Amino acid sequence: xxxxxxxxxxxxxxxxxxxxxxxxxxxxxxxxxxxxxxxxxxxxxxxxxxxxxxxxxxxxxxxxxxxxxxxxxxxxxxxxxxxxxxxxxxxxxxxxxxxxxxxxxxxxxxxxxxxxxxxxxxxxxxxxxxxxxxxxxxxxxxxxxxxxxxxxxxxxxxxxxxxxxxxxxxxxxxxxxxxxxxxxxxxxxxxxxxxxxxxxxxxxxxxxxxxxxxxxxxxxxxxxxxxxxxxxxxxxxxxxxxxxxxxxxxxxxxxxxxxxxxxxxxxxxxxxxxxxxxxxxxxxxxxxxxxxxxxxxxxxxxxxxxxxxxxxxxxxxxxxxxxxxxxxxxxxxxxxxxxxxxxxxxxxxxxxxxxxxxxxxxxxxxxxxxxxxxxxxxxxxxxxxxxxxxxxxxxxxxxxxxxxxxxxxxxxxxxxxxxxxxxxxxxxx
Amino acid sequence: xxxxxxxxxxxxxxxxxxxxxxxxxxxxxxxxxxxxxxxxxxxxxxxxxxxxxxxxxxxxxxxxxxxxxxxxxxxxxxxxxxxxxxxxxxxxxxxxxxxxxxxxxxxxxxxxxxxxxxxxxxxxxxxxxxxxxxxxxxxxxxxxxxxxxxxxxxxxxxxxxxxxxxxxxxxxxxxxxxxxxxxxxxxxxxxxxxxxxxxxxxxxxxxxxxxxxxxxxxxxxxxxxxxxxxxxxxxxxxxxxxxxxxxxxxxxxxxxxxxxxxxxxxxxxxxxxxxxxxxxxxxxxxxxxxxxxxxxxxxxxxxxxxxxxxxxxxxxxxxxxxxxxxxxxxxxxxxxxxxxxxxxxxxxxxxxxxxxxxxxxxxxxxxxxxxxxxxxxxxxxxxxxxxxxxxxxxxxxxxxxxxxxxxxxxxxxxxxxxxxxxxxxxxxxxxxxxxxxxxxxxxxxxxxxxxxxxxxxxxxxxxxxxxxxxxxxxxxxxxxxxxxxxxxxxx
Ligand SMILES: Cc1cc2nc3c(=O)[nH]c(=O)nc-3n(C[C@H](O)[C@H](O)[C@H](O)COP(=O)(O)OP(=O)(O)OC[C@H]3O[C@@H](n4cnc5c(N)ncnc54)[C@H](O)[C@@H]3O)c2cc1C
Ligand code: FES
Numbered sequence: 001x002x003x004x005x006x007x008x009x010x011x012x013x014x015x016x017x018x019x020x021x022x023x024x025x026x027x028x029x030x031x032x033x034x035x036x037x038x039x040x041x042x043x044x045x046x047x048x049x050x051x052x053x054x055x056x057x058x059x060x061x062x063x064x065x066x067x068x069x070x071x072x073x074x075x076x077x078x079x080x081x082x083x084x085x086x087x088x089x090x091x092x093x094x095x096x097x098x099x100x101x102x103x104x105x106x107x108x109x110x111x112x113x114x115x116x117x118x119x120x121x122x123x124x125x126x127x128x129x130x131x132x133x134x135x136x137x138x139x140x141x142x143x144x145x146x147x148x149x150x151x152x153x154x155x156x157x158x159x160x161x162x163x164x165x166x167x168x169x170x171x172x173x174x175x176x177x178x179x180x181x182x183x184x185x186x187x188x189x190x191x192x193x194x195x196x197x198x199x200x201x202x203x204x205x206x207x208x209x210x211x212x213x214x215x216x217x218x219x220x221x222x223x224x225x226x227x228x229x230x231x232x233x234x235x236x237x238x239x240x241x242x243x244x245x246x247x248x249x250x251x252x253x254x255x256x257x258x259x260x261x262x263x264x265x266x267x268x269x270x271x272x273x274x275x276x277x278x279x280x281x282x283x284x285x286x287x288x289x290x291x292x293x294x295x296x297x298x299x300x301x302x303x304x305x306x307x308x309x310x311x312x313x314x315x316x317x318x319x320x321x322x323x324x325x326x327x328x329x330x331x332x333x334x335x336x337x338x339x340x341x342x343x344x345x346x347x348x349x350x351x352x353x354x355x356x357x358x359x360x361x362x363x364x365x366x367x368x369x370x371x372x373x374x375x376x377x378x379x380x381x382x383x384x385x386x387x388x389x390x391x392x393x394x395x396x397x398x399x400x401x402x403x404x405x406x407x408x409x410x411x412x413x414x415x416x417x418x419x420x421x422x423x424x425x426x427x428x429x
Numbered sequence: 430x431x432x433x434x435x436x437x438x439x440x441x442x443x444x445x446x447x448x449x450x451x452x453x454x455x456x457x458x459x460x461x462x463x464x465x466x467x468x469x470x471x472x473x474x475x476x477x478x479x480x481x482x483x484x485x486x487x488x489x490x491x492x493x494x495x496x497x498x499x500x501x502x503x504x505x506x507x508x509x510x511x512x513x514x515x516x517x518x519x520x521x522x523x524x525x526x527x528x529x530x531x532x533x534x535x536x537x538x539x540x541x542x543x544x545x546x547x548x549x550x551x552x553x554x555x556x557x558x559x560x561x562x563x564x565x566x567x568x569x570x571x572x573x574x575x576x577x578x579x580x581x582x583x584x585x586x587x588x589x590x591x592x593x594x595x596x597x598x599x600x601x602x603x604x605x606x607x608x609x610x611x612x613x614x615x616x617x618x619x620x621x622x623x624x625x626x627x628x629x630x631x632x633x634x635x636x637x638x639x640x641x642x643x644x645x646x647x648x649x650x651x652x653x654x655x656x657x658x659x660x661x662x663x664x665x666x667x668x669x670x671x672x673x674x675x676x677x678x679x680x681x682x683x684x685x686x687x688x689x690x691x692x693x694x695x696x697x698x699x700x701x702x703x704x705x706x707x708x709x710x711x712x713x714x715x716x717x718x719x720x721x722x723x724x725x726x727x728x729x730x731x732x733x734x735x736x737x738x739x740x741x742x743x744x745x746x747x748x749x750x751x752x753x754x755x756x757x758x759x760x761x762x763x764x765x766x767x768x769x770x771x772x773x774x775x776x777x778x779x780x781x782x783x784x785x786x787x788x789x790x791x792x793x794x795x796x797x798x799x800x801x802x803x804x805x806x807x808x809x810x811x812x813x814x815x816x817x818x819x820x821x822x823x824x825x826x827x828x829x830x831x832x833x834x835x836x837x838x839x840x841x842x843x844x845x846x847x848x849x850x851x852x853x854x855x856x857x858x859x860x861x862x863x864x865x866x867x868x869x870x871x872x873x874x875x876x877x878x879x880x881x882x883x884x885x886x887x888x889x890x891x892x893x894x895x896x897x898x899x900x901x902x903x904x905x906x907x908x909x910x911x912x913x914x915x916x917x918x919x920x
Binding site: 045046047048050052055056059060061062063065070071072073075105106109110111113114115116117119120121122125128129132133134136137138139140141142144145146147148149150151152154187229230231232233234235236237238241243245250251252254267268269270272273274275276277334335336363365366367368370371372373376378380382383384385 | 430431432433434435437438439440442443444445448463469470471472474475477478479481482483485491494495496498499501502503504505506507509510511513514515518519520521522523524525612613615616617618619620621623624625670692695771772773774775776794795796814815816817818832833834835836837838
């Protein structure tokens, strides 16, 4: 059973995947519809033609790419379904499920050393260059132009908050309460960040708080912009400028603000063990969100892998409604399966499952801070770098603040508080 | 096959990362370039931590796994969307300086020797190519000092274009020799450089430029090139997606091509090292010791080396390095920005360049569109920050040329520096001191010049034939006013 048996989750349209109808709900992502339809395999990978499917369901991992409506390599977890939407799998011959080119995977057990592959004689090397060129590349040229897009607007706000998770909401609330015009940019179609997972974690603010903040931001002349992703921060003209890609309607917004609060949270990091890329392995938080918002059941039997309070909460959240859940702290030694995961081997144990929820602290999404030259610090346990901040979220770069998981792992309540402190510090200048 | 995949976009496995480390690529920047991890559509967001974790386990230090420079845009973004920004509203800016120096990666390649006969400053393609060519000619007491990782400079940031279509006999001759060396580089050096002779197509939007192309083509034919000036119809048979209303004629040489730049440096470095050269990365030259008309020692942040000959092959930093010896060079390092898009199945054969606006693009072996565009307003300075202005300028110019690119998504932008001289020709030979040799000033075409020029320079340095370039392109020519400008510059 692919979805929770509730009226609001009943499919109301169909998308066409390689010409075959797949039931979907208008507005949900193509990736969610595919997983709900029991086909987590979306495409083939770049080099080895390995099966690839969604992992993060949040636009960051890039493993859910397909050709949609004639546009190559779109992240299907960021494309909304509508009736008749054409989805084509990529980089596979004849189809993603049965790809003859997967012979590359089987023929190179120790990997493909493309640097030293058949370098001589010259004539043979020329053939290698030609053949490998044909095999490389993912999508084909677009059929037509996307858009049309209107001319980009140049806007000014008192503050730009990137991310509408607990930290971003906290910062926006503090700024709006003092009458500041704030633009909150959130790449997801809904506000709340990790609060959307509905995990009953200690001290976390309720998701309804997001709506309150949105109201306060609006009353102060600001805006909470959903489905609006920050593409980067540059310094054209000497002061930071952000480019935001808004999805509905699609357009580019250029924003200058004297205060920037980065509350971009973390990026789901895939597990590391043999078979870690088999379709059907998902970020735990993403599955919890998809269940709450789309009634998605990732399979019939889901292994929740991970330690700590959050893993337990994810397991509790996913169980029921027709999904059997087993939870293990790990470490996993091997995932088996091709088109989708079949079993996971752990020390002394082999667990059958058709989905895996991987729960681990996310890696700080520190890219925007790096673009403006903020100092980072290593988190040895995650082997990731977090934005270094003082107690008030100052990064050392004038006007640039950071709060929440982008500064290292912390729980939702602490993130909201950190966001608030950063917002208040920004008010003091 | 149960692989452990660390980078799902580019299919880079744990085993491949370990192999790269074992082969001497020990810091994150080098491993990124060698394995390709982090260069796919996800931009390293999901793989950085996994690869860094493995490198830490293998013995890297925190400084060695510091994240690579963030490359906007953070999400694959269609050119058509970027084209909606008005570059006029985005004043040029040097961009963000790299963060204040934290701990530096450890010098790599072994301890610094006390002496070396030839010390080469700069481990770009010029420095490493020269080291290899010297070793081949028996001069093996060579030390290359590189401030960063291999490929940190322009050699690791360029468009990979290699062409013989130039406007002077000298440049044509050198470029033809380089093209020949590129064709056999993989076989000779044991590393793939993906040389693909897809041709170069120069588009001329004005009658004046058409006349220029015709003059050049005549010169080319006189020097044995296959260059022809063709009409828009024929150009559109080569690249059907071109908007033929945008140009009057094109110059076409099917023997020009593109390469994948990075492996040239690995190839030169490993072959030079095998022959006895010593290559030290993360080792910066900080000064020189002199005695009369000679430099006697090179000072670095990792110690001091006495030497008999110093070669300044520091690319855009050459002026800075020469200044350490009190020698003023007229070079003007100038930023040049570039980007790549998502990888596509093969659709574009040649490198296309539009005369007049500085736009050029080609399709890489991996399928990405690689393209750049010079900015006439760019001031002098060694800066490598990226600008939003470039994204929108490039997007607008590229879509005018090939409207079909509208939906193609940009995944990464970066910048490097051209090392520009007053006449667009290099600075070669001794300058300031009898044993201080210059190998700089290669503007935006040093990559394609390097194979031929380093071969000629090694011959000249070891008492072989003296190529005319070592008489013509001396520093003294600027004082004597004996300059002849090379104008067929892209970007
Ligand atoms: C965006 C861009 C596109 C280009 N496109 C093309 C193209 O398509 N075709 C082409 O032929 N050319 C192209 N070029 C030009 C070409 O890349 C350069 O001319 C060429 O790489 C120069 O090589 P190099 O070895 O002299 O310099 P670099 O590769 O810059 O090497 C110099 C090295 O010196 C090191 N260094 C600096 N200071 C010190 C110090 N004090 N101590 C020790 N080491 C030091 C630097 O770290 C650097 O690695 C392009 C350049 C750019 C920036
Ligand atoms: S980017 Fe779509 S699942 Fe990660």
